[in-house]
Amino acid sequence: MSTEVTASSVISAEQQTSVSVSAQKEPVQKVNLLGMSRAELEKFFEDMGEKKFRASQVMKWIHQFFVTDFAEMTNISGKLREKLEKICEIKAPEVVHKNYSKDGTRKWVFRVGDGEGSLVETVLIPAEHRSGLRRTLCISSQVGCALDCSFCSTGKQGFQRDLTQAEIIGQLWMANYSYMEDVPVLERERSVTNVVMMGMGEPLLNYDAVLNSMRTMLDDFAYGMSKRRVTLSTSGVVPKIDQMVKDIDVALAISLHAPNDELRNELVPINKKYPLEQLIAACQRYIAKDGNESSRKHVTIEYVMLDGVNDHPEHAQQMIKLLKNLPSKINLIPFNPFPHAPYGRSSRNRIISFQKTLSDAGFVCTIRQTRGDDIDAACGQLVGQVADRTRRAEQWKKKISEKNEILRSQG
Incomplete structure (x- = not known):
């Protein structure tokens, strides 16, 4: 998203203001x-x-x-x-709340506009890695989200607007600065090692601002991050995945969550527009670029584990078939319930069994460790107390209540 205001236009505005007759300077x-x-x-x-x-x-x-x-x-x-x-x-978004978990996770709530609903959240997750301490920052790209995935609390808040580049980069700036506040200026160091565009919103629906923000993350004069350490996560906006092939080389993650179209249409409604066959083909095109330095050697598949919904053995077998020709790493995510959520978390045994099936088929498959529960920072809990602006949450809760009443009446 290019900046519309140039220095000359600002200076011109300043000169015009200075000559206004007898009026108070604006x-x-x-x-x-x-x-x-x-x-x-x-x-x-x-x-x-x-x-x-x-x-x-x-x-x-x-x-x-x-x-x-x-x-x-x-x-x-x-x-x-x-x-x-x-x-x-040089102005980062206003921090209206911050909380640091006992496990080292940090969460910030930023105000990005007027009103109680103009809030986004950002989460930093530390983890030990063979290369040293890794600090991964989960960055938001929109206020709310329009995609309304059925298991995600953010989608229940509706969509307000896209974030600007300053609001996106400001999250990374503040996370780094939180470790450097008391350090002399010339001794400061960048502390965040990894970024995932995986917070509130669908990043590919705010394409230009996200693209330029990621370019700043990679820039040696800014954060100098390796392209393997910057990941964009999408629910599957196929045309924009193809556009990324031309524009930038960063890691790609897909919020899959279902191995067949029927179930994914329910869990991730954008699948009705871009079904799995199109999505997998777009992923294959994305990683087709040659070169040892490319970050596109594989796609990360994110799969939230919903009890009795997408965690059956046949779902694991469907995953194997779906991904057989796509170089990928699979990340199983235990579901983090939120108020009125219509789903529960799969049992530990079922998640491990699901993982074993995929690993036995030759896939690299890990189970994400849930972090930051004590500060509502775990995956799917980012929205926190953000106000509902579209009554979508109210309508959704009513729908769940009606569904439960039908089930009770059926015995």
Whole structure:
């Protein structure tokens, strides 16, 4: 999502305001540099009459040293710093709540607009890894979600709007800064090692902002993350998966959750538009790129385990058949119930049995460890107390209640 406001237009607005006759000066809306990609920053500085290398200097101060005060950018001239102070800002979304779990998980609730419902959540999960401590950040891309997957609490809140680039990158910025607040500026380090676009919303339905945000994550002058450590998770927006092939090389994860169209139509309604045959074909096209450095060697398959719904032995066999020609790693996710959820979590024994069937067939299959339960940070619980803006949750609860009443009446 390209930034519409250029430096010249902001300066022009400032000049126009300064000459307004006898009227009180209106404050100039400052340009937030936080969300700009390097290409956008280069154009911004060129529009100011500056050399474009200023973009990489400012990016390093923002994303590597977590500086928001232009006065601290010591390798930039004082004159330019003064100019930036007048027309620009570096502003992350407002933190309205944060909580750190006893297992090391951290959760933030950000306000991204006006009203109680303009909130998104971000979760950081630490884990020991053979390469050292891994800190994985789950980033939101939308306020709410329009896809209404039946097992996901976020979908029950409805959809409000897409997040901007600054609001997306701001989540990564704040997670890193949370470890660096008391560290001297020049001693600060980036702490988040992995990013998954797997929070609230469907990232491929906010394509441009997500794309440019991921480019900033990969940029050596910003977060310098390996493309294998940036993962986009989608419920299956097939045309945008194909567009990603041309635009960026990051890891791809698919929220599958069902091995046949009939069941997936119920659990993941977008399947009615892009059924499994089309989705698997798009995944095969995505990983077709050659090159040892590509992150596209396999697709991660996410599969939430719902008791008595998608966890039967025949479902495991259908998975084997569905994925037989797709290089993939399978991640089984124990369902995390939320109020009025119509599903329960599969038993541990059933999940292990499901895993064994897939592993015996030659798949790499892991069971995700549930983290952050004590702060409602586990998968499927991200929405927390976000207000329902569309009455979808109310209608959904009524539907579940009616269904339960029918079952009781049938004995």
